[in-house]
Amino acid sequence: MARAPSAFVPVLLMIGAVAAASWLQTDLGKSNAVRRRNDFRYTPDAGVAQVMSCGHRSTLANAIWLRALPDFSREFDDLELKGRWLRGVLDVATDLEPTFTTAYLYGTSYLTILDRDPDDAIDLLEKGIAYYTQIEEEEGEPGRYPTLTALHRELAMAYYIYREKDAAEKPMTMKHLGIVTERPDCDMLTRMMWSSLKVDQGGDLLVMSHWDELTRHQNTEVQRKAFLELERVKKKIAIRTRDQFKEKAGRPAASVEELRKCGLLLDELAEDVFAGIDMDEEGNLVFVALAELEFEDQRRAAEQAAAIYRSDYDEWPAMAWMNKNPLATPPTPPDGMEWRLTEDGALELVAIP
Amino acid sequence: MMQRVGAVAQATFREAVRDRLLLLVVAFAVGMVLFSRVLGWLSVEDEMKMMQDFSLTGISLLSVFLAMLVGAGALAREVERRTVYTVLTRTATRGHFIVGKFFGLVGVFWLCLLGCALILGVWAWIWGGMEWMRAVSPAMTAAVLGLLVESVVLTAVALFLGALASPAIASVGTFVFYLVGHGTEAMRELTIGGRSPEFEQVFAVLYRILPNLENLNFINATTSGRPVDWSALGMGSVYAILWTIAFLAGAVVLFRRRQF
Numbered sequence: 001m002a003r004a005p006s007a008f009v010p011v012l013l014m015i016g017a018v019a020a021a022s023w024l025q026t027d028l029g030k031s032n033a034v035r036r037r038n039d040f041r042y043t044p045d046a047g048v049a050q051v052m053s054c055g056h057r058s059t060l061a062n063a064i065w066l067r068a069l070p071d072f073s074r075e076f077d078d079l080e081l082k083g084r085w086l087r088g089v090l091d092v093a094t095d096l097e098p099t100f101t102t103a104y105l106y107g108t109s110y111l112t113i114l115d116r117d118p119d120d121a122i123d124l125l126e127k128g129i130a131y132y133t134q135i136e137e138e139e140g141e142p143g144r145y146p147t148l149t150a151l152h153r154e155l156a157m158a159y160y161i162y163r164e165k166d167a168a169e170k171p172m173t174m175k176h177l178g179i180v181t182e183r184p185d186c187d188m189l190t191r192m193m194w195s196s197l198k199v200d201q202g203g204d205l206l207v208m209s210h211w212d213e214l215t216r217h218q219n220t221e222v223q224r225k226a227f228l229e230l231e232r233v234k235k236k237i238a239i240r241t242r243d244q245f246k247e248k249a250g251r252p253a254a255s256v257e258e259l260r261k262c263g264l265l266l267d268e269l270a271e272d273v274f275a276g277i278d279m280d281e282e283g284n285l286v287f288v289a290l291a292e293l294e295f296e297d298q299r300r301a302a303e304q305a306a307a308i309y310r311s312d313y314d315e316w317p318a319m320a321w322m323n324k325n326p327l328a329t330p331p332t333p334p335d336g337m338e339w340r341l342t343e344d345g346a347l348e349l350v351a352i353p
Numbered sequence: 354m355m356q357r358v359g360a361v362a363q364a365t366f367r368e369a370v371r372d373r374l375l376l377l378v379v380a381f382a383v384g385m386v387l388f389s390r391v392l393g394w395l396s397v398e399d400e401m402k403m404m405q406d407f408s409l410t411g412i413s414l415l416s417v418f419l420a421m422l423v424g425a426g427a428l429a430r431e432v433e434r435r436t437v438y439t440v441l442t443r444t445a446t447r448g449h450f451i452v453g454k455f456f457g458l459v460g461v462f463w464l465c466l467l468g469c470a471l472i473l474g475v476w477a478w479i480w481g482g483m484e485w486m487r488a489v490s491p492a493m494t495a496a497v498l499g500l501l502v503e504s505v506v507l508t509a510v511a512l513f514l515g516a517l518a519s520p521a522i523a524s525v526g527t528f529v530f531y532l533v534g535h536g537t538e539a540m541r542e543l544t545i546g547g548r549s550p551e552f553e554q555v556f557a558v559l560y561r562i563l564p565n566l567e568n569l570n571f572i573n574a575t576t577s578g579r580p581v582d583w584s585a586l587g588m589g590s591v592y593a594i595l596w597t598i599a600f601l602a603g604a605v606v607l608f609r610r611r612q613f
Contacts, residue, residue, distance in 0.1 A: 051536050
């Protein structure tokens, strides 16, 4: 009987071939990376993608997004190709899944900051806003979707940063900021920005009412912030009124009473604005109520910073550390007093020995 | 009659559960569910969204693969092995046989789908926590229920095609049915206001008569945050049952006329 041929040579050949291929892969991998930098990127038509997804629109949107994600920061030799590809991806991903929040927000950041194309960013955001506004109206639950708040905020910022020079577009910032402030999940920073810009436009009464209403909010932290912001708004209005008075009268106001009655503000507004404001001997406005609230706010911020330090290091920070750290610095103590951190993390004023 | 159908269903169930092909397909789906977490890590944000979407797509593919690979060949295997004669020589009719097969296959497919859904639930709880689970569980439940009902239709289609043609053709046909069923809604949107009003009219008719599996598709709604439209799921289920009855009736008619 003939012996079966030895398997030694085929096995050796197999191992050798695999080893050689593996050795070649290192250099091939490098050339692949170079080629892929400018590989043709095909973005399917949104309608076709809907059909091809076979009902799995969200998954296909995710797959396209994951495929494109590294390309946002990758260098392309052909920048036009990169722009077309990524715009196509944003278009298709948000068509397949109109609730794809990350695509809207991340895409907006790319289009504005990296690609300097606020027009496309604005179009993208308006697309998302249109969809979410429609579904909120259909469901009859305004304020339900935090994404809609975020989109309005982003759109306001896009107009503010890139379109403020265009007089026709200027109101768009305030329009979208105004929408955000009316939504229940509006954050403090956005409220403050809206408030400041609105006062610049002369919307004093509206802004004062806005903060006044929040001083009665059920959340005490929101109440506290609202009181503080209300005083800041009063300060801004008071300074503006002082400057307008000086320009009109040709001299600075002699007293707070004169500013109150000068007619540059509505009577009831003037009463509210100048309550808690004094004037010193040199004619400078002294914002007594604001100073008290800011003192308290800074003290609380310093206590919070100390609490964070304690949770990280298991001990309370020294006052020297707190005074050097801008986020933890307590307010300037009155003369003859200094701050001391108690064992339960509260800051208290003690007389300097 | 119920006893005969039940006996066939039980036998089908026991046989299908031991099928290695079924285990392979389930392993694929479980792998996709577990791997979806890796895809979540690749994303900038929306980790749980990626996980959810890819996992539910994996479970949906499990449903169609089970119908294609196990369901489409179920009748042919019985004929090939001559075991069908054993059943039909008793008092069970061909109709009882088909219906029993259907229930047996649906039973085993539901077991697989629910098993995968449970794994997804545990996996999502591990990575998303209880709060996330509470937020998405109504939508996930609706999506899984939709997939379960869809598997009923697909099983009926697979049996119908299996009675009509060879297992390979039945398998491909089941997959095409799945594609068409999920594509009609998107095709309708594409044709409305398109360049060809004639095609729009033709498709409007086709849209009414082609089975539409999108009525049961709640996967895309799981990450939108929108409330679940349970009445739509209910109506979609009724619609699916009507198509199931149609295909099963067709399968019975075809099987009665088959010579073997």
